[in-house]
Amino acid sequence: MFNKFRSYFRRAKADYVHDFFSPDRRTTLTIQIKNGNFLYSVHKDEKVVVRPSRLGMLLRGQPAIFSHLTLVRTQEKRFDETWEAPWGEQHYIRNNYHEAAFYLSEATGLERLFTVRFRIFNEGIAFRYEIPPQPKFQRATISSEMTEFNVNRNAYAWNIPAYQPDRYEYNYRKTPVYELKNSVHTPLTIEDEASGKFLSIHEAALYDYGEMTLRLSQSGTLLSDITPLSDGTKAHVSLPFSTPWRVVMIADAAIDLITNRMIYNLNDPPKQDFSWVKTLKFMGIWWAMFVGEWTWAPGDRHGATTEHAKAYIDACKRLGIPGLLIEGWNNGWEGDWLQNGDKTDFITPMDDFNLTKVAEYARENKIKLIGHHETVGYVDNYERQIDKAYKNYVKNGIFYVKPGYAGTMMTINGRKEYHHSQAGVNHYQKSLELAAKYHICLDVHEPIKGTGIERTWPNLLTREGARGQEYEGGALSPSHTTILPFTRLLAGGMDYTSGILDVTNNTKHIATTIVRQLAYYIIIYSGMQMAADRPEFYEIKFPDLYKFIRAVPDSWEKTVPLMGEIGSYYVVARQQRGSKNWFLAGITNEKPRRLQIPLDFLEDSDYEMEIYRDTDISDYRTRQLDYKIESRRVTPNEIFDVYLAPGGGFAVHLRYR
Ligand code: NOJ
């Protein structure tokens, strides 16, 4: 029954060896404590997916907690509960696992106590380290976390590099796992040819600790590489302390990864009332700056003027878009703003912008403003002002903020720190908790990666944290967004800034067909969805396409991934929350394809199907503006046959009749 490797493992002399099973019994976690070492391995359907991998931790000034471990006791628990998500891709989420905790102590030396807690889900496994208060010390500095993920040899990883100037904003590469050269970010999605499974290694509930990146160890296994602080250590913690959960999602097919909800399940329910949190669709004084019509900086072409803001509020009202983002309204954008971040003033508007008047006008017209704080990573400067700056927004009735952290490093306590270090993580958390206190919702750009904390802090409606549409104009290929659903989006929603219909713009030429921009609203989830283009592209140039953007909701009842291959194409259906209406979309890379999509996800009989699609001659390089809108009645037994042009896609609205 067991493969060769596994029976070898069983026969080996061990102090302790035991199997634990997922609720459906298809996933097996094997724990082995051998000669004082703690190892875990994972099988799915009796195929090994993680080979024996060591766990341990190195505390500063002490020997590693690694090789003298003895088992004090184990504790097991079963858990099965379905919880309601206030917004998001799925209304009800089942949290079903088998937990096994290993309370360990060292046989010699400092006799430290150490716990490793595992949860085995049908969708994968997770574990975390817990350091209880020790007889001999109450605080600890973590120098290194020695967590191995010893995956199979014939495996390929979809990865972006860590410790780079543009944080998470890189194009994904597919690399044999054992040829990874430097540290990479998670979620790290792995195609494992040996087992035929798809894995994604990630983490959940990242608090007060450096982000886990992964690199190859000298012995050739994937190893956790916790983002260091400027003092070279990984984290300073007080005990008891739990690390974030280390997560290995496991799926039979790539698209089965997409509905993996482990990272939310590994976070706690909210501890306070968040009934005030509301998702929001918004437009922005924004893309006009990217295409060079307006500027963030003061001057003749300054974007965020009182006059422009009022005109955009009027446009939001006419278009039925409830929110408006205004960037570049405050002092600090003069000259090269990326260099001036230590002087930014988050409260004082520029001379041509009257915040009070604009806010008043927005209120009269029932448009919600989204305030903007571009910190350029100068956290010290921001934290000096953040409380006053949030209060200033609240005073003006502004309850949404988009903070940004452009810049290669953060400046925290006068030191340069990585965004994803413990210091950075703690800043993001501080600002999120302060926002919650003022009932402010956030859309964080240049954020810390998603680890499911929005379950506990649902006012974190969305974040960026990947290469988004701002990179169009040369740095994005159509394959990028066919990779994101299987990688970055496993970490939660993203503000991709969809809906740019000015695809043929000379300054910012967009590498998609025009209808693919509609598909993005279904493909890329965000609790705050931006209609990112200028109003004239919705009102005057393409009102027929805009109809779809207006109709698309920002919260779903259910998400049903239908087909796809990482980097090639992806099709997903989503049911509008609290409605029988569905939306369906697909995108392809640079290759055209014809797809036959069964509509059997529809539960009821009769639907009006509105289709926005490419034509036979559409092409993201040459014929971006060719599209067709059709409407017909359909039933669930039909197969929807659709053509996707190179760099194209389709979007469908299914109205229940
Ligand atoms: C980068 C953000 O991603 C973008 O949305 C914003 O406009 C600029 N920074 C300026 O703050």
Ligand code: CA
């Ligand atoms: Ca960005």
